[in-house]
Amino acid sequence: MSDTHAIGARRALAPARLREVVRPSNGAGFGLSRYKRFASSIVILLLWQGASMAGLIAPRTLAAPTTIVATAWELILSGELPHNLFVSLGRVAAGLLIGVSSGVTLALIAGLSKRGEEIVDAPMQMLRTLPFLALVPLFILWFGIGEAPKIALVSLGSAFPVYLTLFAGIRGTDPKLMEAGRVFGLDRAGLIRHVVLPGALPSGLVGLRYALGSALLSLVIAEQINATAGIGFLINDARDFLRTDVIVVGLVVYALLGLLADALVRTVERRALAWRPNLIKG
Amino acid sequence: MSDQRNVSVRGLTRRFGTNTVLHGLDLELEPGSFTALLGRSGSGKTTLLRTLAGLDPAPAEAAIELPDRVAAVFQEPRLLPWKRIWANVALGLPGADAKARAERALGEVGLARHLEAWPTTLSGGEAQRAALARALVREPRLLLLDEPFAALDALTRIRMHALVLDLWRAHGPTTLIVTHDVDEAVLLADRVLVLDAGRIAADIAVDMPRPRSHGDARFVALRRRLLSELGLEAEVIREAA
Numbered sequence: 001m002s003d004t005h006a007i008g009a010r011r012a013l014a015p016a017r018l019r020e021v022v023r024p025s026n027g028a029g030f031g032l033s034r035y036k037r038f039a040s041s042i043v044i045l046l047l048w049q050g051a052s053m054a055g056l057i058a059p060r061t062l063a064a065p066t067t068i069v070a071t072a073w074e075l076i077l078s079g080e081l082p083h084n085l086f087v088s089l090g091r092v093a094a095g096l097l098i099g100v101s102s103g104v105t106l107a108l109i110a111g112l113s114k115r116g117e118e119i120v121d122a123p124m125q126m127l128r129t130l131p132f133l134a135l136v137p138l139f140i141l142w143f144g145i146g147e148a149p150k151i152a153l154v155s156l157g158s159a160f161p162v163y164l165t166l167f168a169g170i171r172g173t174d175p176k177l178m179e180a181g182r183v184f185g186l187d188r189a190g191l192i193r194h195v196v197l198p199g200a201l202p203s204g205l206v207g208l209r210y211a212l213g214s215a216l217l218s219l220v221i222a223e224q225i226n227a228t229a230g231i232g233f234l235i236n237d238a239r240d241f242l243r244t245d246v247i248v249v250g251l252v253v254y255a256l257l258g259l260l261a262d263a264l265v266r267t268v269e270r271r272a273l274a275w276r277p278n279l280i281k282g
Numbered sequence: 283m284s285d286q287r288n289v290s291v292r293g294l295t296r297r298f299g300t301n302t303v304l305h306g307l308d309l310e311l312e313p314g315s316f317t318a319l320l321g322r323s324g325s326g327k328t329t330l331l332r333t334l335a336g337l338d339p340a341p342a343e344a345a346i347e348l349p350d351r352v353a354a355v356f357q358e359p360r361l362l363p364w365k366r367i368w369a370n371v372a373l374g375l376p377g378a379d380a381k382a383r384a385e386r387a388l389g390e391v392g393l394a395r396h397l398e399a400w401p402t403t404l405s406g407g408e409a410q411r412a413a414l415a416r417a418l419v420r421e422p423r424l425l426l427l428d429e430p431f432a433a434l435d436a437l438t439r440i441r442m443h444a445l446v447l448d449l450w451r452a453h454g455p456t457t458l459i460v461t462h463d464v465d466e467a468v469l470l471a472d473r474v475l476v477l478d479a480g481r482i483a484a485d486i487a488v489d490m491p492r493p494r495s496h497g498d499a500r501f502v503a504l505r506r507r508l509l510s511e512l513g514l515e516a517e518v519i520r521e522a523a
Binding site for chain 2: 176177179180181182183184185186190194195198199201273274275276277
């Protein structure tokens with residue numbers, strides 16, 4: 001759709017806030033503003049490096065940035081970081097798979113039928129008020145200290161956001177669109193497929209984003225439980241040897257995982273929600 | 283043209299709590315006729331239309347006879363924002379040629395260039411034309427229009443009136459338009475019904491050749507009569523005219 005008319009209509013529909021976010025990307029001052037954004041961070045890094053070199057910050061308190069980079073490189077080359085990352089990713093993947101699929105299943109049951117809501121929703125709403133990380137002692141008693149409690153914790157952490165948002169999305173279906181679907185001959189299955197589920201997808205994906213964040217948080221806590229591999233193990237092990245450089249590398253990896261998870265959902269959103277005004281491209 | 287049954291409603295009463303919206307209403311529509319249903323807000327217009335569209339259950343004591351294929355256009359386009367325009371029009375159509383039929387219908391309403399567009403990129407008038415195409419592609423024998431042009435600007439509305447008349451002449455569905463716009467009713471319909479307190483209070487044939495003009499003396503007279511049927515005082519009508 002390249003005609004000016006459609007573009008005009010689209011502009012009118014896109015909220016002003018979004019346009020402002022989009023504008024700098026083709027504005028002339030972008031390079032400068034990006035540079036400014038990172039300037040203070042670079043200054044802090046330089047101060048940190050200087051303080052470390054001057055002996056103001058002891059290595060056992062916090063390693064110098066250059067040491068951290070060198071350590072990261074060593075850990076990558078030795079295969080230690082890739083191995084532990086692989087283990088952590090495996091836990092997140094398994095936990096997410098279980099958590100997201102059970103969250104989706106429960107949301108569909110509760111969202112699509114009155115009886116399902118009666119059975120599923122009340123216990124879910126009660127359980128979600130529980131800070132799930134407080135379940136760690138119980139999980140250790142139930143599942144021991146192997147992989148099971150770690151995966152279970154990640155599952156639990158990711159199931160609730162998906163359940164809550166998808167359930168709300170399903171129940172938030174525009175009744176006017178449902179009526180239109182009925183007038184045009186959609187049966188119940190057709191309504192669910194063409195109206196309810198696509199309409200609930202945006203909030204479901206918001207839930208997925210929360211779930212990924214929550215899964216990562218669960219991973220951090222879970223890996224404190226007697227892990228013998230994984231990023232958390234790397235950090236705990238480094239603590240015993242006062243290796244602050246390794247600890248920071250582990251923290252950076254956690255942060256990167258968070259960024260990666262967010263980017264992943266954004267990509268899914270761009271594909272699945274291409275119809276949304278702020279995602280339509282010319 | 284296999285299904286040329288009349289639209290016939292006998293003794294339709296609808297209550298919501300203690301409020302009786304439709305009061306033993308009788309209605310007959312000739313096959314292929316164009317009827318406008320006028321009424322103040324709360325007069326039961328929309329309830330009647332919803333019953334005909336099958337959106338509200340018809341009470342058992344009412345005798346309602348409808349053609350097989352009924353389609354509706356609402357005040358809002360009600361397009362599914364996550365489906366491209368052609369897919370919205372093809373929604374629920376059986377058969378492998380659904381897309382081709384949708385494209386033909388969109389061509390008829392002048393949206394051939396927008397087949398792949400997302401609904402949110404269309405203007406109000408375009409979206410409402412897509413909604414018309416979605417109704418037409420089903421080859422309805424009864425076409426229900428629920429204030430379809432109320433949200434459009436005046437110029438777009440004039441174009442839509444012409445389009446609806448063209449499509450009605452080309453396809454010949456029995457058409458019932460609910461509106462609160464007296465001019466629209468007189469411009470479009472062969473027959474104007476005024477609904478009041480759940481009953482048909484006036485049933486007036488519009489015996490004027492198309493295209494009709496607001497300046498026509500018969501138009502003005504009919505308009506005045508309908509406005510007074512709707513309960514407007516004489517001096518208000520003079521001022522409005």
